[in-house]
Amino acid sequence: MKKKTVFLHIPKTAGSTFNHIIQKQFKERSFRLSPDPQNYTEETTKCYLENSLDSFNKLNKDSLKKIEMFYGHILFGLHKKIDCQIKYITFVRNPFNRVISNFDWIRRLPSNRVKYRDISLKDYLTQDMDLAVSNLQTRMISGANLNSTVEAKHLDLAIDNLEKYFSEIFITERFDDSLTVLNKSYGWQSIYNEKKNVTENPTDQIDSDIIKIINEKNGLDIKLYEYCTKNFDERFKKLSQSNLKKILQFFKR
Secondary structure (H helix, E strand, O other): OOOEEEEEOOOOOOHHHHHHHHHHHHHHHEEEOOOOOOOOOOOOHHHHHHOOOHHHHOOOHHHHHHOOEEEEOOOOOHHHHOOOOEEEEEEEOOHHHHHHHHHHHHHOOHHHOOOOOOOOHHHHHHOOOOHHHOOHHHHHHHOOOOOOOOOHHHHHHHHHHHHHHEEEEEEHHHHHHHHHHHHHHHOOOOOOOOOOOOOOOOOOOOOHHHHHHHHHHOHHHHHHHHHHHHHHHHHHHHHHHHHHHHHHHHHHO
Protein backbone atom coordinates (compact mmCIF):
# COMPACT_ATOMS: atom_id res chain seq x y z
CA MET A 1 0.00 0.00 0.00
CA LYS A 2 1.27 3.50 -0.87
CA LYS A 3 2.50 5.67 1.96
CA LYS A 4 -0.06 8.14 3.23
CA THR A 5 -0.17 11.54 4.92
CA VAL A 6 -2.52 12.67 7.67
CA PHE A 7 -3.30 16.34 8.21
CA LEU A 8 -4.16 16.59 11.90
CA HIS A 9 -6.42 19.64 11.83
CA ILE A 10 -6.50 21.46 15.16
CA PRO A 11 -9.60 23.73 15.29
CA LYS A 12 -9.05 27.40 14.47
CA THR A 13 -5.50 27.09 13.14
CA ALA A 14 -6.28 28.06 9.51
CA GLY A 15 -6.93 24.40 8.76
CA SER A 16 -10.10 25.02 6.76
CA THR A 17 -8.09 27.08 4.30
CA PHE A 18 -5.50 24.32 4.17
CA ASN A 19 -8.21 21.68 3.67
CA HIS A 20 -9.28 23.53 0.52
CA ILE A 21 -5.69 23.41 -0.73
CA ILE A 22 -5.54 19.67 0.01
CA GLN A 23 -8.72 19.08 -1.99
CA LYS A 24 -7.30 20.91 -5.00
CA GLN A 25 -3.93 19.16 -4.70
CA PHE A 26 -5.10 15.57 -4.17
CA LYS A 27 -8.69 15.62 -5.49
CA GLU A 28 -10.18 12.08 -5.25
CA ARG A 29 -7.00 10.87 -3.52
CA SER A 30 -7.92 12.88 -0.41
CA PHE A 31 -10.41 11.89 2.28
CA ARG A 32 -12.07 13.95 5.00
CA LEU A 33 -12.28 12.38 8.45
CA SER A 34 -15.55 13.34 10.11
CA PRO A 35 -18.33 12.11 12.41
CA ASP A 36 -21.51 10.47 11.26
CA PRO A 37 -24.23 13.15 11.65
CA GLN A 38 -26.26 10.73 13.78
CA ASN A 39 -23.41 10.56 16.31
CA TYR A 40 -22.56 14.26 16.25
CA THR A 41 -25.36 15.12 18.63
CA GLU A 42 -23.95 18.37 20.02
CA GLU A 43 -21.55 20.87 18.48
CA THR A 44 -18.74 20.57 20.99
CA THR A 45 -15.09 19.75 20.47
CA LYS A 46 -15.34 16.60 22.59
CA CYS A 47 -18.34 15.20 20.73
CA TYR A 48 -16.67 15.83 17.38
CA LEU A 49 -13.37 14.22 18.36
CA GLU A 50 -15.11 11.22 19.91
CA ASN A 51 -16.73 10.43 16.57
CA SER A 52 -14.25 11.89 14.07
CA LEU A 53 -13.25 8.50 12.66
CA ASP A 54 -16.80 7.47 11.73
CA SER A 55 -16.17 8.16 8.05
CA PHE A 56 -12.86 6.26 8.14
CA ASN A 57 -14.48 3.21 9.72
CA LYS A 58 -16.82 2.93 6.73
CA LEU A 59 -14.01 2.71 4.17
CA ASN A 60 -13.47 -0.59 2.37
CA LYS A 61 -10.00 -1.90 1.52
CA ASP A 62 -10.11 -0.86 -2.13
CA SER A 63 -11.05 2.71 -1.25
CA LEU A 64 -8.40 2.85 1.44
CA LYS A 65 -5.67 1.89 -1.04
CA LYS A 66 -6.49 4.85 -3.30
CA ILE A 67 -6.30 7.50 -0.60
CA GLU A 68 -3.03 9.37 -0.16
CA MET A 69 -4.12 12.22 2.11
CA PHE A 70 -6.43 12.10 5.12
CA TYR A 71 -7.52 15.32 6.81
CA GLY A 72 -9.78 16.29 9.68
CA HIS A 73 -10.18 17.09 13.37
CA ILE A 74 -8.75 13.93 14.92
CA LEU A 75 -6.56 12.89 17.81
CA PHE A 76 -3.11 11.58 16.97
CA GLY A 77 -3.15 7.81 16.38
CA LEU A 78 -4.68 7.05 12.97
CA HIS A 79 -1.45 5.33 11.89
CA LYS A 80 -2.30 2.48 14.28
CA LYS A 81 -5.31 1.62 12.11
CA ILE A 82 -3.53 1.53 8.72
CA ASP A 83 -0.92 -1.02 7.70
CA CYS A 84 1.43 1.23 5.73
CA GLN A 85 3.91 4.07 6.18
CA ILE A 86 2.20 7.20 7.48
CA LYS A 87 3.44 10.69 8.23
CA TYR A 88 1.49 13.50 9.84
CA ILE A 89 1.46 17.22 9.21
CA THR A 90 -0.26 19.91 11.28
CA PHE A 91 -0.62 23.62 11.95
CA VAL A 92 -0.23 25.09 15.43
CA ARG A 93 -1.30 28.58 16.46
CA ASN A 94 -0.55 31.05 19.22
CA PRO A 95 -2.73 29.55 22.00
CA PHE A 96 -4.19 32.89 23.05
CA ASN A 97 -5.37 33.72 19.52
CA ARG A 98 -6.66 30.19 18.95
CA VAL A 99 -8.84 30.19 22.08
CA ILE A 100 -10.35 33.59 21.29
CA SER A 101 -11.03 32.52 17.71
CA ASN A 102 -12.67 29.31 18.92
CA PHE A 103 -15.00 31.26 21.23
CA ASP A 104 -16.06 33.59 18.41
CA TRP A 105 -16.57 30.67 16.05
CA ILE A 106 -18.61 28.47 18.37
CA ARG A 107 -20.99 31.32 19.21
CA ARG A 108 -21.92 31.86 15.57
CA LEU A 109 -22.87 28.23 14.91
CA PRO A 110 -26.65 28.16 14.30
CA SER A 111 -27.26 25.47 16.91
CA ASN A 112 -25.31 27.43 19.55
CA ARG A 113 -26.70 30.93 19.05
CA VAL A 114 -29.24 30.55 21.85
CA LYS A 115 -26.97 28.57 24.18
CA TYR A 116 -24.07 31.01 23.90
CA ARG A 117 -26.03 34.21 23.31
CA ASP A 118 -25.56 35.56 26.82
CA ILE A 119 -22.30 33.76 27.63
CA SER A 120 -19.32 36.02 28.21
CA LEU A 121 -15.81 35.07 27.22
CA LYS A 122 -14.89 34.77 30.90
CA ASP A 123 -17.79 32.37 31.54
CA TYR A 124 -16.79 30.31 28.52
CA LEU A 125 -13.24 30.02 29.85
CA THR A 126 -14.03 29.31 33.49
CA GLN A 127 -17.10 27.05 33.29
CA ASP A 128 -15.35 24.25 31.38
CA MET A 129 -17.92 24.41 28.60
CA ASP A 130 -15.59 23.03 25.93
CA LEU A 131 -12.32 21.11 25.66
CA ALA A 132 -11.04 23.76 23.27
CA VAL A 133 -10.34 26.28 26.05
CA SER A 134 -7.49 24.34 27.66
CA ASN A 135 -4.33 22.89 26.04
CA LEU A 136 -6.23 21.50 23.04
CA GLN A 137 -3.18 21.46 20.78
CA THR A 138 -1.19 19.40 23.26
CA ARG A 139 -4.15 17.08 23.74
CA MET A 140 -4.64 16.39 20.05
CA ILE A 141 -0.98 15.93 19.12
CA SER A 142 -0.30 13.71 22.14
CA GLY A 143 -3.46 11.69 21.52
CA ALA A 144 -4.54 12.14 25.14
CA ASN A 145 -7.77 10.51 26.25
CA LEU A 146 -10.67 12.94 25.93
CA ASN A 147 -11.75 12.26 29.51
CA SER A 148 -8.32 12.86 30.99
CA THR A 149 -6.69 16.07 32.20
CA VAL A 150 -3.81 17.23 30.00
CA GLU A 151 -0.62 17.21 32.07
CA ALA A 152 3.11 17.79 31.61
CA LYS A 153 3.57 14.18 30.49
CA HIS A 154 1.27 14.88 27.54
CA LEU A 155 3.47 17.77 26.44
CA ASP A 156 6.46 15.40 26.46
CA LEU A 157 4.44 12.86 24.48
CA ALA A 158 3.28 15.50 22.00
CA ILE A 159 6.85 16.62 21.33
CA ASP A 160 7.96 13.00 21.01
CA ASN A 161 5.19 12.38 18.47
CA LEU A 162 6.17 15.48 16.52
CA GLU A 163 9.76 14.31 16.30
CA LYS A 164 8.93 10.72 15.34
CA TYR A 165 5.80 10.90 13.22
CA PHE A 166 5.41 14.41 11.77
CA SER A 167 7.13 15.33 8.54
CA GLU A 168 6.12 19.00 8.84
CA ILE A 169 4.95 21.31 11.62
CA PHE A 170 3.46 24.51 10.24
CA ILE A 171 2.63 27.80 11.98
CA THR A 172 -0.67 29.62 11.46
CA GLU A 173 0.95 33.02 11.91
CA ARG A 174 3.38 32.10 9.09
CA PHE A 175 0.85 30.58 6.74
CA ASP A 176 2.42 31.86 3.51
CA ASP A 177 5.85 30.62 4.59
CA SER A 178 4.29 27.24 5.34
CA LEU A 179 2.88 27.07 1.81
CA THR A 180 6.31 27.94 0.48
CA VAL A 181 7.76 24.91 2.29
CA LEU A 182 5.14 22.67 0.70
CA ASN A 183 5.84 24.04 -2.74
CA LYS A 184 9.64 23.93 -2.54
CA SER A 185 10.00 20.65 -0.64
CA TYR A 186 7.13 18.59 -2.00
CA GLY A 187 6.22 20.24 -5.28
CA TRP A 188 2.63 20.95 -4.28
CA GLN A 189 0.85 22.93 -6.99
CA SER A 190 -2.39 24.95 -6.94
CA ILE A 191 -1.29 26.53 -3.68
CA TYR A 192 -2.80 29.89 -2.93
CA ASN A 193 -4.03 31.65 0.17
CA GLU A 194 -7.80 31.92 -0.09
CA LYS A 195 -9.02 32.08 3.49
CA LYS A 196 -11.86 29.76 4.50
CA ASN A 197 -14.01 29.63 7.66
CA VAL A 198 -12.72 33.00 8.89
CA THR A 199 -14.43 34.14 12.07
CA GLU A 200 -16.63 37.18 11.52
CA ASN A 201 -16.74 40.06 13.99
CA PRO A 202 -13.96 38.69 16.21
CA THR A 203 -13.63 39.64 19.85
CA ASP A 204 -11.10 42.46 20.04
CA GLN A 205 -11.36 43.86 23.56
CA ILE A 206 -9.59 41.58 26.01
CA ASP A 207 -8.87 42.66 29.58
CA SER A 208 -5.94 41.52 31.70
CA ASP A 209 -8.03 39.00 33.67
CA ILE A 210 -8.99 37.17 30.47
CA ILE A 211 -5.38 37.11 29.30
CA LYS A 212 -4.32 35.61 32.63
CA ILE A 213 -7.02 32.91 32.52
CA ILE A 214 -6.15 31.86 28.96
CA ASN A 215 -2.45 31.71 29.74
CA GLU A 216 -3.06 29.65 32.89
CA LYS A 217 -5.30 27.20 31.04
CA ASN A 218 -2.90 26.86 28.12
CA GLY A 219 0.52 26.74 29.73
CA LEU A 220 1.38 23.47 27.98
CA ASP A 221 0.16 24.74 24.63
CA ILE A 222 2.32 27.84 25.05
CA LYS A 223 5.39 25.64 25.53
CA LEU A 224 4.36 23.45 22.60
CA TYR A 225 3.91 26.50 20.40
CA GLU A 226 7.36 27.79 21.36
CA TYR A 227 8.87 24.42 20.45
CA CYS A 228 7.05 24.35 17.10
CA THR A 229 7.94 27.92 16.10
CA LYS A 230 11.61 27.23 16.83
CA ASN A 231 11.41 24.05 14.76
CA PHE A 232 9.77 25.88 11.87
CA ASP A 233 12.27 28.76 12.00
CA GLU A 234 15.12 26.30 11.61
CA ARG A 235 13.32 24.39 8.84
CA PHE A 236 12.53 27.54 6.88
CA LYS A 237 16.04 28.94 7.31
CA LYS A 238 17.61 25.76 5.90
CA LEU A 239 15.19 25.78 2.98
CA SER A 240 15.93 29.43 2.24
CA GLN A 241 19.68 28.80 2.37
CA SER A 242 19.33 25.80 0.06
CA ASN A 243 17.36 27.82 -2.49
CA LEU A 244 19.92 30.63 -2.31
CA LYS A 245 22.72 28.15 -3.05
CA LYS A 246 20.83 26.84 -6.09
CA ILE A 247 20.37 30.37 -7.41
CA LEU A 248 24.08 31.17 -6.93
CA GLN A 249 25.12 27.93 -8.63
CA PHE A 250 22.88 28.78 -11.58
CA PHE A 251 24.52 32.17 -12.11
CA LYS A 252 28.01 30.70 -11.76
CA ARG A 253 27.52 28.48 -14.80
